[in-house]
Amino acid sequence: MLPLPISFKRSLVLAWALLPLACRLSPRGVPAEARRGDYAALFFTRDEAEEFTTLLPPFSTGMGAAEFLPEEAGALAGFAGFPRRLWLPRPAREYRNGFFATYTDVDEAPRAKVFLLTGVGVDQQKATLALVSLDTLLVSADLSKKISSWLQHEAAKQGALLSQVSVVATHTHAGHGGFSENPLWQIAVTERYRPELVASLQEALLVSYRQALSSSKEVNTLSLRAGTVEGLSKLRWPGTLLYQQGMELRFSSADNLDQPRGCLQTFPVHPTWYGINDFTLSSDIAGYIEKSSKAAMGSECFFFNGAAGNISPERGSSLREYGEDFVARLKEIPEQQQSLASLSAGSLLLSLPAPRFNLKACNISSLISTLFNVDVLSALPRFTKITYLLLNRVLWIFVPGEPLADLQKSWEKSLFTVLPGIEHIRFIGTANDYVGYIVPQELYAQPHLESCTSFYGDQLGEVVLAALLKELPLKIGGVENR
Numbered sequence: 001m002l003p004l005p006i007s008f009k010r011s012l013v014l015a016w017a018l019l020p021l022a023c024r025l026s027p028r029g030v031p032a033e034a035r036r037g038d039y040a041a042l043f044f045t046r047d048e049a050e051e052f053t054t055l056l057p058p059f060s061t062g063m064g065a066a067e068f069l070p071e072e073a074g075a076l077a078g079f080a081g082f083p084r085r086l087w088l089p090r091p092a093r094e095y096r097n098g099f100f101a102t103y104t105d106v107d108e109a110p111r112a113k114v115f116l117l118t119g120v121g122v123d124q125q126k127a128t129l130a131l132v133s134l135d136t137l138l139v140s141a142d143l144s145k146k147i148s149s150w151l152q153h154e155a156a157k158q159g160a161l162l163s164q165v166s167v168v169a170t171h172t173h174a175g176h177g178g179f180s181e182n183p184l185w186q187i188a189v190t191e192r193y194r195p196e197l198v199a200s201l202q203e204a205l206l207v208s209y210r211q212a213l214s215s216s217k218e219v220n221t222l223s224l225r226a227g228t229v230e231g232l233s234k235l236r237w238p239g240t241l242l243y244q245q246g247m248e249l250r251f252s253s254a255d256n257l258d259q260p261r262g263c264l265q266t267f268p269v270h271p272t273w274y275g276i277n278d279f280t281l282s283s284d285i286a287g288y289i290e291k292s293s294k295a296a297m298g299s300e301c302f303f304f305n306g307a308a309g310n311i312s313p314e315r316g317s318s319l320r321e322y323g324e325d326f327v328a329r330l331k332e333i334p335e336q337q338q339s340l341a342s343l344s345a346g347s348l349l350l351s352l353p354a355p356r357f358n359l360k361a362c363n364i365s366s367l368i369s370t371l372f373n374v375d376v377l378s379a380l381p382r383f384t385k386i387t388y389l390l391l392n393r394v395l396w397i398f399v400p401g402e403p404l405a406d407l408q409k410s411w412e413k414s415l416f417t418v419l420p421g422i423e424h425i426r427f428i429g430t431a432n433d434y435v436g437y438i439v440p441q442e443l444y445a446q447p448h449l450e451s452c453t454s455f456y457g458d459q460l461g462e463v464v465l466a467a468l469l470k471e472l473p474l475k476i477g478g479v480e481n482r
Contacts, residue, residue, distance in 0.1 A: 042142040042182050043381040044349060044433065050387075052346035052475050053163040055119025055127060059340055060218045061251045061262030063300045064211025065113040068176075068197075068204035075100035075191035077137040078173025079276040092192070100177055100191050105280040108287035108319075110135030110175050112204040113302050114151075115262060116212045117251075119343060127163040128155070129345050129389065131264070132205070133302045135283035136169045137190065138434040140180035141381060141400075143167070143198075150202055154209055164345045166387040166398050169430040170286035171305045174274035184379035185434070217261045222340045222392060223250040226424050227333035232326055233269045237310040237448055243268055243405030246330050247426055248301070249391065251340065260299055265289065266396070266426050267326065268306030268405055269313050285313055288323030296327050304396075307408035307427045309437050309450055338392060347387040348471045352435065353456045353463055355380040358444065361451035380455055385432045386467070390476050393423040398431035399464065403438040404450065407461050410440070414465055418473045438464065 075097045076084060083101070090098045113133040121127045130151055148165040155162045177191030179198060186192050229246035251262035271284035283290075286303045293301035316322055355377045387398045395415075403411075412425040419425075437450040444451055444458035454460065 039182065039379050042140070044141050044145070044383050044385045046349050046351070046383055048385065049347045049349045050164045052344070053121065053127060053129070054342065054344045055117075055121055055129075056342055057119065057220065057340070058218055059220065059251075059343070060118045060216045062116045062212035062214070062216030063114070063262055063302065064208035064213075064215065065111045065300060065302075066204040066207040066211070067109045067111050068200045069106070069109055070194070070197050070200040072196070073102050073104075073281075074194055074197060075177035076103050076279065076281065077175055077177035077190040078272070080189045081276060084276055084279070096178075096192060096194060098192050099187060101279060103279050103281040107274075107280050107282040108284075108291065109281065110172065110283045111287070112201055112208050113300075114205065114208040114212045115264065115302055116209075116216060117262070117343065118216060121163075125161070127161050129343075130162050130165045130209075131302070131389075132165060132167045133304060134167065134169050134201075135172050135286060136175045136179060137171060137173060137177075138180075138185070138430050139167050139169045139432060140182050140185055141384070141433040142181045143179050144385070144432045146198070146202075147205060150205060151209055154206055158213065160213075164347065164387060166389070167432055168304055168398060168428055170271060170283065170303060171308065171402075171430045172271040172282065172284040172286055174271075174278065174280055174282040174284050176281065182379055217253070219251040219253060219261050220340055221252050221254045221257060222338050223252065223257065223260070224248070224336045224338070224394065224424075225330055225333040229267060229326065229329045229333075232267075232314050232322065232329070233311050234314045235310060236270065236312040237404070237450060240310040240404055240443070241406040241409055242311065243307065243408050245306075245426070246326075246333070247424065248330055249394065250301075257337070260297060260301075263293065263297065263299065263301035264304060265293065265301055265330070266304045266306050266428060268308035268311050268408070268429075270308050270311060271305070271313075273313060273315070273319050273322070285319065285322060288319045289326050290323075292320075292323035292327045296331075304428045305430060307403040307405050307429055309402035309404040309429070309439070311405055341392055343392075344390040344476055345388065346471075346475050347385055348467055350384050350386055350464065350467050352382055352384055353459055355455045356457055358452055358454055360445045361447050361454075381433065381435065384435050386464070387432060388472070390422075393421060395419070395422050395425045395476070396428055397425065397468065398428045399438070400431055400433035401435040401438045402429050402450070403427060403461070404440060404443070406440050406443070407438060411461075411465050411468070415468060415472065418469060419477060435460075
């Protein structure tokens with residue numbers, strides 16, 4: 001006998017956890033290697049880093065965006081629990097949605113966005129960097145690799161060269177589920193793989209790429225706003241750091257500064273306006289910030305989420321007002337204008353620590369369903385990808401998970417000591433791959449959602465920093481002399 005009686009709710013949770021033994025994950029869309037428990041084909045390997053690239057003037061930028069909505073509604077990705085999660089998983093071969101409920105409404109539909117930045121390489125040949133922004137919860141390695149392949153193929157048809165493709169999720173918790181072929185993410189949070197949804201995304205991305213290419217115009221000026229944006233975010237983990245630094249980068253021609261030809265914004269906040277009880281498909285905070293920016297500037301400005309692992313939005317009356325407030329408060333920050341003199345970009349493949357469960361920080365019952373369905377540790381990558389972009393003295397680093405803001409602060413402090421020419425550093429989360437939350441060592445054992453879903457032990461933050469300290473001084477050190 002069990003020492004304690006089992007409540008009705010707990011019995012339902014146990015039934016939900018055990019039923020997948022009979023309702024195995026659908027093999028539809030999952031590579032044969034993954035069905036055998038060999039997930040290597042879904043991950044980055046140590047030889048997939050792009051070459052370091054430095055580009056010089058003349059520069060040009062282009063932007064394109066398109067909604068992606070499949071004909072048939074599907075599951076939402078963003079909250080692993082109830083009521084979005086189905087109490088009883090549906091049989092794999094009869095239902096596309098096996099683990100999560102279907103959305104019932106659409107508000108500010110998710111978009112696939114492409115930002116192109118072209119310059120002249122050291123070989124005197126034109127080369128282009130692509131930043132892809134998706135209104136999704138995350139970007140798994142298999143999706144990131146697909147997107148890079150699609151865009152590289154399209155660029156080759158145009159006789160162009162893409163030196164680097166960075167793929168970033170805005171981290172909306174009201175986005176489509178079904179993009180990842182990794183069975184761990186499918187069961188845990190993103191739903192079964194949907195080939196038709198991926199096809200819809202591919203179509204939207206190619207439309208966006210062609211728009212960005214056709215709209216590309218010469219730029220020579222970088223306008224920068226960087227400072228504190230207060231009142232729009234709050235802590236979701238008491239005692240951690242509330243980082244409120246926003247940034248806007250606008251690319252324009254010196255003779256027409258009021259008409260930007262490219263614009264990027266970043267701010268750390270979880271796009272969770274539509275909560276777990278809502279069944280609305282939406283780009284959430286990111287979409288409304290972009291909508292408000294376009295209304296204010298007359299042109300697109302793409303939003304990239306920062307180190308938001310422990311930061312939630314400070315809710316106001318509406319999403320529309322949130323977006324408008326962000327744009328207004330960002331505009332209050334003094335603007336600096338400078339000639340766009342050079343840019344550099346590169347990537348590194350990071351060897352990850354051995355994955356393990358953080359049982360001290362987790363409620364073990366929350367792991368039962370994945371333990372019974374997937375060889376969980378084998379479904380986690382051993383290598384992951386970090387990319388970085390240097391614009392004059394502004395450095396953006398794209399990391400494959402959800403770092404806490406505490407790490408943004410400590411990482412940038414360490415990097416400033418070895419990169420004295422850099423003036424601003426921002427970490428962009430949920431980029432290129434997904435490895436879970438990244439928490440500081442001193443917080444790893446504390447019971448909390450973020451520490452529970454930190455899959456690589458208490459040293460992951462140190463491993464990321466060590467790799468950056470080794471790579472970046474060699475590649476972009478001495479920028480003050482350029």
